[in-house]
Amino acid sequence: MKVSLKWLSQYVDVPADTKALCDKLDLTGTGVEGVEERAGGFTGVYIGEIVGKVPHPNSDHMFITQVNVGERNVNAQGEPEPLQIVCGAQNFNEGDRVPVAMIGAELPVGKIKKSKLRGEVSMGMNCGPRDLGFEGDNYGLIILPEDAPLGMDYAQYAGLSDRVLDLEITPNRPDCLSMEGMAREMGAMYRVPVKDATEGFELVESAPATDSLVEVEVADASRCPRYTARVIRNVKVGPSPEWLAERITAAGARPINNVVDITNYVLFLLGQPLHAFDFDKVAASGKAHIVVRAAEDGEKLTTLDGEERELTNDMTVIATPERAIALAGVMGGLETEVSEETTTVLLEAATFSPAHTSRTSRNLGLISESSMRYERRVDNATIARNADFAAALIAQVCGGEVSEGLVDQWLQKTEPHTLTYRHDRCRQMMGADIPAEEAVDILERLGCAVALSQDETYTVSVPTFRPDLEREIDLYEEALRLYGMEKVPGTLPGGRGRIGKRTWEEQVTAKLHLTMRASGVNETQTYAFANPTDMERLRMVPAEGEEAVELINPINADQSVMRQSLIPGLLRSVAYNQNHGVANIQLYEVGNVFAAHEGRKLPRQRTKIACVLAGAMTADGWNVAARPFDFFDGKGILENIVRELALPKARFKALDAEAAPFLQPGRAAELQAGGAQVGWVGEIHPLAADAFEANAPVVAFELDLETLVKVARFERETEAVPEFPPASIDVAFVVDEAVTCERLMQCMTSAGGKLLGSAHLFDVYRDEERLGAGKKSMAFALEYRAADHTLSGEEIEKAHNRLVKKVCAATGAEVRS
Structure with missing residues (x-):
């Protein structure tokens, strides 16, 4: 929300030190996102004097003027030189002082540049009211007093300078979405009086009774x-007066006409959304019949932005x-908007369901200042006052006559509720000794009615514009918030005889983070909300019986379910980085995924760790080209995790295309450990990567953290350093293509027994002429060793022959000579 300090100062004393004010707002829970210096909607306009005026030689209505803007107009030698400006106004003479927009000035009509008008150079613009966004004659200049300071910034001279704060109002504080609410907040912050924003307005009702002109029917309260x-x-x-246009512009809106601008003015001032209808376009036979009802499925409505929208019965229409x-x-x-032909206005002031409004605005992608306030709840107790104020203002500015009375359908009243404030309890809960009289003063300045019921116990009546104050502890928070949370003394938590330490899950998670960072991967965080088509686009099939958890009130249609995998969000991060010129990407995330199950009241929630790799680990070097990431890079990170968590009986099992359609066939594997399935690793299928606009190849893996926690162990079995030398033998097995390295390793480990120290694959060879079709040769380096003596040649030969014989019998292999 944008807050004009100039406007706000009409209701409360605003500190001169804007930085200190912003710091104070931040400390009290209202974030300041920015401060904008404004000068009435324009910059680069200064006070100048017309020192020369001659008719334009090529125009019968324009003049060539010489304008002195003091020290601001000099020639290349730094000497004073009047500006030549071509001007079409007729109401000025030599010696007049006028606002002058110099080259580079930003005006509501555009940026001022050096130009030629009818062949004559013009070095700026002599300004009239419309040029600066004011109401007035479009052809005349603003003539200033003779003593107007030459060269002074016109905005400063005219008192138009302003500072506008861009505030982040939290969803629980709808009362702060108005100048009135911010004045109340600032009055409580600085303990200064606040002026009523509607003070002094007088409603004069001189037209026929409203109920004879309007009938209202609300179908659903x-x-x-x-x-x-x-x-x-x-x-x-018609056009709004200057003061109104200035207020609307400062609040971030665009002036339209005086009626519409007044409705926006009341919205920004009081937080009350209004809507003005052209009465004659709504009324039939001189009387308007307004029905507030649910929209019909498929019903069409063209909104003020010119878009025709198809409605559903979850939306509410007037x-x-x-x-x-x-x-x-x-x-x-x-169809019913107010235009220049409008003579009678039907003014609506109402409150609508926050949930319905929120869903409507998000489903249609139509978020307005009104919907933002209705989503957070508009106080219905002050609607009559706000409507009266707006009607009086329309009559004053637009010269209208207000009909007598207010048609009011108030079907569900919001009443103030009462809470108890116990000062001693507040002291214990907040950890600060806030004086009781100061706490009472704070609550009263915030609009609460406070009465002492017994010793340091108070009865507090909460106003209807503060729906966030629901419990006693909320009052404690308000008292501390404005007393100053920085005044709470720092203390160490109690707990004699207790030793704090991480849980086993926290230890495993911390070790995972360290391992991922040591592997060169950066942590990131993506949204838990997901697109309902994410799993289909990823080509990943959820587990049987698992369904997406749908949100009742989604932010938008693209985030309407809870994620079932971390990979889609990470692929979006890959695409975002690639689109912004980042070629090498290494990201991981630890987060929750969600699944709904039939018969379960609450969705199932599991924690996963996922990683994506794209590009290369390093950039190209002068002597070596960067190697792109492939399947084995992802597998290597998993091997680091297996080692650091000492996962028992860890093995990788190849996955086929049917088991993992989202991964490249032949470049996909499943990690198993401790007899459980931990997760998967592989290269994302190019079609899946393309669905998320990421450039393949992308290597990824996703592990279940709960399974890792169950099977992880930090203790490792150790072996003494061997005392006797090994015997190394290389052997090559010719096997069918279907026989995997894992299968051969299992057979060799089993057949080798205690004497086989290690086996390492160092070569794979294929040649149809020498080996035959569908065959491959896999060569292993074997080491034989005994723990208590040096092996003899006979022992080595016997053990090796036994290994070869068993491997050949189990796999159909032949030893390649």
Whole structure:
């Protein structure tokens, strides 16, 4: 939300030190995202004097003027030189002082550049009201007093300078989404009085009764707890006065016309969304019949932005008996908008269901200032006051007549509720000794009514505009927040005789993080919300019986389910980095995945660790080219995890295309340890990578953290350093292509017994002429060793022959000579 300090200062004293104010807001829970210096919507405009005026030789209505802007206009030698400016205004003379936009100035009409007008050079613009965004004659200049300081910034001279804070208002504080609410907040922060934002307005009702002109019907009170209507006749729609346009612009909106700008003004001032209908476009036979109802599936409505939208029955509309005319809480309809031909205005002030409004705005991708406030809840107790204020303002600015009375359908009232505030309990809970009188003062300045019921126990009546104050502890938080959380003394937590340490799961997780970082991978975090098509695009089939967890109130359609895998989010990160010129990407994430199961009340939640690798680990060097990531890089990281967590009986099992359609065939494996399936590793299938706009190849793996925690162990079995030398023998087996290295290793380990110290594959060879079709040769380096003596040649030969014989019998292998 944008807050103009100039506007805010009308209701509360604003500190001169803006930085200190921003720091104070941050400490009290209102984040300041930025500070914008404004000068009435323009920059680069200074006070100048017309020192020369001659008719333009090529125009019958333009003049060539020489303008002195003090020290700001000099020639290349640094000497004063008047600016030549071509001007079409007729209301000025030599010696007049006027606002002058110099080259580079930013105006509502655009950026000022050096130009030629009818063949004559123009070095700026002499400004009229419209040039600066003000109401006034479009052809005349602003003539300033003779004593206006030459060369002074015009915005500063006219008192138009402003600072606008861009504030981050948390969802639980709808009361701060208005100037009135921020004034109240600042009054409580600095303990200064706050002026009523509506003080001094007078509503004069001089037209026929509103209920004779408008009938309101609310079909469902849960969708619309309160709806009010007023009618203002004989209005004159046109440009807004300067003060109104300035307020609207400072709040981040664009001035449209005086009626619409007043509705926006009240929204920003009081936090009350309003909508103005052209009464004659709504009323039939002189009387408007307004119905607030659920939209019909497939019903069409063209909103003010010109888009035709198809509605569903989860949305609420404002309608006449014939058609929908507005989308409740979000945006009005184009057909009934206020235009320059409008003479009678039907003014709506209402409150709508936060849930329905939120779903409507997100499903349609239509988020407005009104929907943002309705989503956080608009106080329905002040609607009549706000409607009266807006009607009086329309009558004052637009020259209208307000009809007598207010049509008010108030079906669900929000009443103030009462809480108990125990000062001693607050002291214990907050860890700070806030004086009782100061806590009471804070609560009262925030709008609460506080009464002493007994010694240091108070009864607090919470106003309806603070729906976040639901429990006693919320009052403690408010007292501490404005007392100053920085004043809470630091203390060590108690716990005599206790020794804190990490749980086993925390130890395993910490070791995983260390191992991943040591492997050159960077941690990241992606959204837990996912697109419902993610698993299909990834080509990954969820486990049997598992379904996606759908969100009741999603942020948008692309984040409407909870993720079932970490890989889609990581692939999006890969694509984002690649699109921004980052070629080498190594990312991992530890996070939760979710699955719904039939018959279970709550979804199942499991923690996974996943990793993606794309590009190469290093850049190209002068003497060696970078090697792209492949399957074995991912497998190597898993081998690091296996080693660091001492996973028992760890093995990799090849996965075929049917078991893992999301991975490249022949480059996919499953990790097993301790008799359990831990996860998978492989190269993402190019079609799956392309579905997420990532450039293949992408290596990835995903492990189940709960399984790792169960099978991990940090203790390792140790062996003494061998005292006797080994005997090395190389052997090559010719086997069918279907026989894997893992199968041969299992057979050799079993056949070799205690004498086989190690076996290592060092060569794979294929040649149809020498080996035969469908055959391959796999060569291993074997080491034989005994723990208690040096092996004799006879022992080695006997053990080796036994190994070869058993391997050949088990796999159909032949020894290659």
